[in-house]
Amino acid sequence: MKEVFLYPETVVRHFRKPKNMGRMKNPSGIGKVGNLLCGDVLWLYIKVKKDEKGEESIADVKFECFGCVVAIGISSVLTTMVKGKPLEEALKLRKEDILGKTGPLPPIKVHCSVLAVDALHEAIYDYYLRNKTQIPEQLQKEHERIQKTLEKVEERFKKYVELQEKVFGAKKS
């Protein structure tokens, strides 16, 4: 049977054999995004190293994901893209950069790539926070947007579940 993919081949390949998967001991920063109720949770760990010139870069990166194929695959792709990269460069990473590497996603799955980028930026934010580094304005704004989106999604989702419960009388056991 010919292999036909619903998702870009690169994404599927990374889903099949994810790189940099697992928990990291003593990370320099962690980004936790997504929501359990929604079925998308991504935790991204970074280890940051300073070189002689004082430039900070991502020495190691790992991720854990409870989520769909694309979320897992894209997270893996992202880790390979940022490993060894200076933080500043990592901060410039956008979902378009990932999609440029993998090819386009179906519209319904675009948010999975947003999830990965958000996790990365949140990890860096966390690192800055822990190290009491001045947080760049842009990153601060991003952090706020992410937290707000998470809240919003959660709220919307809770409403959906509540509706289901009201309508369908769920919540038994």
Add this chain to the structure above:
Amino acid sequence: MKEVFLYPETVVRHFRKPKNMGRMKNPSGIGKVGNLLCGDVLWLYIKVKKDEKGEESIADVKFECFGCVVAIGISSVLTTMVKGKPLEEALKLRKEDILGKTGPLPPIKVHCSVLAVDALHEAIYDYYLRNKTQIPEQLQKEHERIQKTLEKVEERFKKYVELQEKVFGAKKS
């Protein structure tokens, strides 16, 4: 290809080779039923003969039909059933007798068999009228019913056509 009939085989056989088809010269009676607008017109001619005992019977019968397969086929069947029969017997003929011979018709086609029986009875009525014979009560009633039905069908049909004309703006040329 196997022959599959929408209508009873006998009806189709008679349609293919109608018996007693055509106009009759100098008939003793004519029954004209049906309506041109409806696409069903049946004219039935009878020649009546009196035997020594004074019993009247149908010496010859012919029909002309502008109508559907069943109307033509059933009319032919009917003529074969009444040829040679005493008038009294012919008057007793009902659509059930014909259908007993041919097998059942689809519901939508039952009225075609009514048409044939009506034409026969109208022809006898006409014969009685011409000969100033006392018309049996039953036949008189039947005659009135037939005329009324014809009027009703015509009326209903005219309404339908008028509606079409009103709605569809027909009547051009």
Add this chain to the structure above:
Amino acid sequence: MDYAATTPVDPRVLEAMKPYFLKKYGNSMSLHAWGREAKEALENSRETVASLMNADQEEVIFLGSGTEGSNMVLKGTAFANRKKGKHIIVSSIEHHCVLESARWLERQGFEITYLPVDKYGLVDLNALENAIKKDTILVSVMHANNEIGTIEPVEEIGKLCREKGIYFYSDAAQSYGKIPVDVEKMNVDLLMVDAHKIYGPKGTGALFIRKGTKIEPLLHGGGHEFGLRSSTVNVASIVGFAKAVEIQKKEMNSDANKQTKFRDRLIKEILKIEDSHLNGHPTKRLPNNAHFWFAYIEGESLITQLDMHGIAASTGSACSSESLEPSHVLLAIGLKPQEAHGSLRLTTGKYTTKKDVDYVLEILPKAVKRLREISPFKGGWE
């Protein structure tokens, strides 16, 4: 000679369908490999069907029948645009699937205008312009009529509708794959095509819905076909439809030439029969449609006569439970009921041969003669 009713499936079409029955039978919504394979076949087919009407792939959904398409368009635009208005215009010679949907909407409180046609069956543009009101939401005029074969001035109708900001729907069941269909030139917002009229399988059609058109689904459920038409996707039939379209794409022009010759010969010869008349337009008609009425005889009898000789044909005289009903199309072009009762439709197709045409020309005059012998009106109407 009844290709307008339905066609056989081209053997190449059946060949293309087979794998999707037995092996590639997946549900196009499933995530696993079988499902993805089905999905790919579906999208390729969509592209093929869209391309022969000059539409974008995303503007075409597949249907379970042509009838479903018309029901969806009439009811779906009516319900979705209720706020704009309750008035719909349909031509008086639309297929039953449009007319009956319109009548159903009438019972739900919508207002329907039935547009008259001239003696050839052509919709009058002035009448259309006069019929349009502030609250008109849809105009439905078929591309080519299934009975008399008349091709409507859809480009002009579409242009007028566009100017007035009204959706224009055209039922192209009889034209698609036989003559050019182009949603841009035709200025349509909605257009229906049908597989089993062009050697594809029955039970499959497609609907063009121009981007941005407000319409509700008719079949609610799992959200297939961009949420517009739920039901497990019938991949085998759709692949078959696409194959049929692919074939017509190549063969349409040469086939139309052949059919036109047959048609014009049928018309020329048959009109030699006494008291016979052509229905529909002499030139603005489908290449494969020849339609007549013969005085003094009834259509069902006539096609049964032909059937006795192995010739399939059709008539506009149909049984109802109390009488025969003449076709609304024939009444709309101004025929009297007794004239409409004597109508005959001959429609040729790609498997029709010159011999078939000769044979019809040999048998038909005899059949007409025979029935006239039976008719009380052989000498003329009373």
Add this chain to the structure above:
Amino acid sequence: MDYAATTPVDPRVLEAMKPYFLKKYGNSMSLHAWGREAKEALENSRETVASLMNADQEEVIFLGSGTEGSNMVLKGTAFANRKKGKHIIVSSIEHHCVLESARWLERQGFEITYLPVDKYGLVDLNALENAIKKDTILVSVMHANNEIGTIEPVEEIGKLCREKGIYFYSDAAQSYGKIPVDVEKMNVDLLMVDAHKIYGPKGTGALFIRKGTKIEPLLHGGGHEFGLRSSTVNVASIVGFAKAVEIQKKEMNSDANKQTKFRDRLIKEILKIEDSHLNGHPTKRLPNNAHFWFAYIEGESLITQLDMHGIAASTGSACSSESLEPSHVLLAIGLKPQEAHGSLRLTTGKYTTKKDVDYVLEILPKAVKRLREISPFKGGWE
């Protein structure tokens, strides 16, 4: 192992269909010989399909899909019985085609009650009795659920509805041809069955409509199927459906025994996986359905893992544009969303072998383990 989504066509079914594509392609409404042949095939098929549900031939019409049947029943009875009332009761685990039709009716001003189910997915008869009102016109409870396989107490539900003079509809898409379906025993007024779930072609189903039931058509048009469902009749597919029914009639019982063994083995072995749970009823379930949820992992990933090993399966975790949406059925039986996200449906069929089952039992534990390694919750929910 995704036979509940759709099945391949049995080669014997395709064989039976073939002549109706190529040679016997007539329109069942035509009067000529080809048409009559189609008509005969149609009526024979109707008899076959009716007989496996103990219905009269005149009480069965053919459809273009199961979805169409549910849409017709919900909308058709609602509109036809508006004078009686505006209230409809549907179970909360109905298929989308019922639920979305109900929601559409809600938007048209009808009142819908969604009936709760217990943790096995069984409709509660008391709840039903309490939900019934004076103006209730229809109750819709499926025969067997397509996700968790639970078989509903339809006989009792039907009896209750009959007592109250309310129409009872049951969607038997998943049960027909797999377990006995009997419209008399079930006390149903309306029942839908589907061809592509039992090795027949996609795009064909049938609807039982008890004599005297007031219902409007969904597809208006030429008046096919006793005026209840217009569209040129898809004879080939219908003949295929009938052939599939004929086969199931003979093989249903032995096949159900085989499936039950597979099912029970799957359940027994899979529940040995840590933190795994059975969904649906342990015994009142379809013979071919095994349904689970696994803690800490997400379903789409799981079925893709299985797919990598050539195993087709399905999950109740589906993508929406902003997150994954857990199945309404799993929420209705009381699962938390994160639990529902980790669900897996395995459905076997007549081509499933013992080897296939063994293989799944070998691969699945590994796949679950692997995904748990990726999951942040490997040690338990936070």
